Amino acid sequence: MDSHGIHKVALDFCYCALATTHIQQLLCKSLFPSTTSDPKTAATFRLLEEFHLLSFESKVSAYEFFNALMWRSDNMGLSPVKERYNQFMWMICQWRHLKMLKRSGHPYDPNGVDSTSEGGCAVLCPACPQPGKNLPSDWREASPTNQSWLYGLFVTINANFRLKRKVVSKDSVDPSLSHSWGYFVEESAYKAFLDDNSNISQEKSTCSSHNAVNMVDTKSSHGLAATGLGTIDCAHHNMKLPTTVRDLQKGEKYVNMDYLFFSTLRHTSVDILNISYDIVCQWKKNLWHCMTSFPPSMQLDHGTKKVTFFVPKFHLPAHIESCQTSFSFNFARWANIKPMASSTKEMGPGARRDTLDDFFGDWNWKKITGLCCTMLQKVKEALPELSEHEAALDDLKEGLKVEYTEALSRWKEQVEAWEHDPSQPNPYERSTEKITLASVRLELAKEDASELELGSFHKLHEDCSPSVLISSGLELEEQQRRLRADKAGLGIHATDIQEGKVVQCSNSLQCRIKAWVKVQELYMPMVAALRLRDKSSGVVVTPESFELLLPSQVGRMDPCDLKFQKIEWRLYYAQAHNTLRSNLRMQTAILKYKDRNLRGQGSNTQAHNMLKGVDTRIEAASTRYQDACRALVILAPFIKETGWQPSLCLLDHQDIQGMSDLLWGETEGRRKLSWIWNMRGAHGDELDKDGSMEDMRIEWCKARVRAIRWKEELELILQFFDWQAMSWDECADQNWSGSPTEREGRIAYARHQAALHRALWDMCHSSWADTRTFVDQFHGNPSTLGL
Structure with a gap:
């Protein structure tokens, strides 16, 4: 056996009447075989777990990790170690895939793993609205002025041009193991749709000169199978959504991003959609018309939903002034996946998709386990900030002259009308031509x-x-x-x-x-x-x-x-x-x-x-x-x-x-x-002689927004953790066939997962106890702010 943790199997297997397969015997000894057919090489569970964690935290590549093991076995080069890099890669791919299936609970499905639906293994965001999981049964009847905002989905569309892939291998040689069960959309349907719409030209930008719009046909793609990666994320909590990731062939084309967007919406039934995209002012123009060319399963009945478009603040200053007021929105940046670019650009298509799926799942899980602290910190920051915003609003009210008191009521009606229907006049815009x-x-x-x-x-x-x-x-x-x-x-x-x-x-x-x-x-x-x-x-x-x-x-x-x-x-x-x-x-x-x-x-x-x-x-x-x-x-x-x-x-x-x-x-x-x-x-x-009326209106509207912006999704998170715990309990309570050892293992793992999610619920509930009363009061009674 080699000291670096990858072994040439030289064991005497059991051949008695009760003996299990060679694969099962190896797994019982915490050895993971490189193949399911007469295995000759295996790696210890500890080695695979070590690499799995290091790849998440330090983004180390499999090649670098394997070479480190080689030098650890023989740092002098006097006794060369047999090359087993290919076997190591096979084991890592299978290890990632099996871990994903295990943690998502799909082996508990009575119909088997093959019945897993698209996106079924993705780690869901507990703070996003999930009907049937963390929303009350009457969520559709929520008052528009009360809690309907809580049941709206915030998504952001983005692209990462560092995650390139060279022309290495092909899908027939290196297929993905997950079959679009995670974050990547299904490969064949995606490519077929792009081929059918390859002749569509991209409209030039009428806003600023956005490179993402105007330079899609000029980006170099020589030697690349993918020039980057497009994705749809949860905008509030920066988590990857199911079946929302796909390779970009040449720049950030609308047709690519349209496909990802409509693929995302298949997994949600919420009625309020808030969409953030750095070029949304151009992308939204023909969105619903383009949707008609998609399969019926991907088409959205947007007439029955409230859809609002935003430009992230990060990109907003590059837009013309009308966009800066019409599409203003706070934005969470791309997840920390860019360091993976160097280790995935030379992978085959299937290995790359499975590896990135694994990283996206790890990123989402880290966000979930950190929600207790991050949400508490946000609320702690919100409390003093809210007091400051209230004071600023009071100052503005006291500064209003007698002749402006009637205008205050009118401004409130204008801003509430615009919030309810964005087609109404925007109260944050000035009404006449700018001074130039x-x-x-x-x-x-x-x-x-x-x-x-x-x-x-x-x-x-x-x-x-x-x-x-x-x-x-x-x-x-x-x-x-x-x-x-x-x-x-x-x-x-x-x-x-x-x-x-x-x-x-x-x-x-x-x-x-x-x-x-x-x-x-x-x-x-x-x-x-x-x-x-x-x-x-x-x-x-x-x-x-x-x-x-x-x-x-x-x-x-x-x-x-x-x-x-x-x-x-x-x-x-x-x-x-x-x-x-x-x-x-x-x-x-x-x-x-x-x-x-x-x-x-x-x-x-x-x-x-x-x-x-x-x-x-x-x-x-x-x-x-x-x-x-x-x-x-x-x-x-x-x-x-x-x-x-x-x-x-x-x-x-x-x-x-x-x-x-x-x-x-x-x-x-x-x-x-x-x-x-x-x-x-x-x-x-200005509308009046010195502009004070319009200036005051705009500043009042801004102060009002600042005063009511701090609203958190604490209840959604707690309800989601509770739903997950009950789901794992249901898995444990099923009538399992098989040996007593197998049944015991299934039940133990399900109970363990249920206990983990209840522990998350307990930690969040106790940490937020002192602030939830204030948040509930604030959510339920905005009139306490004089608004």
Whole structure:
């Protein structure tokens, strides 16, 4: 026998009248045979259990583990150990499969293991609604405003492009043992459906430029049988759902994800579905139409269900603003299965599916055993957070003026109507167009056209009106900032090409300034005298330091036409509102894409250079904002503009953060959004003169949501554990045939499993005893929050 735990069998088997098979005799001695036909090699149960646990915890591959055993047997290489890697792999595959069947209880089925249904061996999420397991008999009659939310299923659609598989073996040579009994969908039906729909083209994104949508046909698949893995998970508790996993052939195509989605829904009969997907705004458009091409067993009667779509917060900042308000949702990330990529990419198709099935089951089980602590921690965090949210809501109510008291009731009706029916007006959206520099320029151009039509327009230059003059001045100011940044970034070892480009930009800017100054002096004659005074000082003026003498700069020294000051104020006001957010969204999107998809020095260097460019643009945008605010402060007294200061705060370095960024020490529940995302004009203009009505409505709605968001599924978990314990008791109470030893073993294992689930129930029940009263009170009586 070898010392590493894999043995060449050299035993004397029993051949008496009561003797069992050689396989059973080996198993009774805790030896697992490599084959069921005249076994010559076996491994100890202890060895297989050791590898099984190490593969879960350290993601060690079978090859690495086997080599470690080889070196442990002979670390000098003087007595080579016989190669038994293939036999070890056979035993591991069978060991995983038998463990899955045993723990799922299907050997207790009177009809045998072969009667196991698709997904029947998956470890279910105890906190998700499971009709017949953890829901009351009258769950369909639950009040929409009371506990119906508790009976809704939250699922998230995602893809992992690290879990590739090379073109190794094929299904006929390496079939799966589980027959889609776990988390993978059935192979033949899935591939047949893809072949039948291979000619369907993918619609391009009309939101942001989502790579998952627009690049499905450009991803490299050379040498790969699978470019990644698609999956449907429980969004709240991050557990894999039954028959929801499948290989992706080339990118994240809708047809692949549609199949997984409808496969998931075959295992649930709940009436409320909350679906989270990073590209849901595009995917949902033709979802129900595409469903008609699926087999009848996979089609959903969506007309009788309440289906709500969300974009996870992780991806939300990369979407356009309408998506950010329509699809807002909290998200749990992909399970910790990515480290398995290296050890599964060279497996055959069947071994890979069975291995990943095993890992998904282990992940789900770890989540279940940890629910007691994680749910308790969430409730403990929720208690102080809820108090803070209530205080914030009270502050908002106290801040409402007398004329807004009627609006409070109206806002509550609006938000409740939208929660009940998402087709109603979204109370979190502003109602008019957003403030942008382009929209203000369009307004000014329309005003010029109106004055021309009325004959009141006095044009001193054929091609340049006053609004065009001031707008062009702001553009020249921006070009001056860029030139200063380019010169500052040259460094002491700049090449001739780099210096040449900067000189060309400087010359071009100087020509534009000269042409603009000639027109400016027609409309603003006083600037000519001011510039003569500056020339007499003898200071050399470069294009980037040339003072343009816009109305905000002239107003401090000489009187200026009020018309020019109003035009400049409107342009600077729009510029201040439109300066940082787009670049921050771009930065967030690049960071998330880099973290999720890019590996290798070349790709990361390219992404780093892109981020460096975005950082430069953000810095320039912050300078532009500060310059605009200074101009507004100067111009406001001349044109008597008031009430704008609260929306344009002083800009500190810590304020420059993306919508999803966290400051040091913050968590998602405690995160405070930077004021630049809540400023008036961040989403749109105002309904009333100073915007306070619409701002107050949106902030009130946000405070209301924050105050009622902490709701947990404690009762569902306890009821599920109780159901599982009773199910195992029923298995133990069956009338089993066979030998007394076999019956005793079946009953003992079933009683053991029932005791384990009752122990989980007891642990959760006692740990949550001090907080369940509060949670029950909160669930049953939201009016205690004044809502």
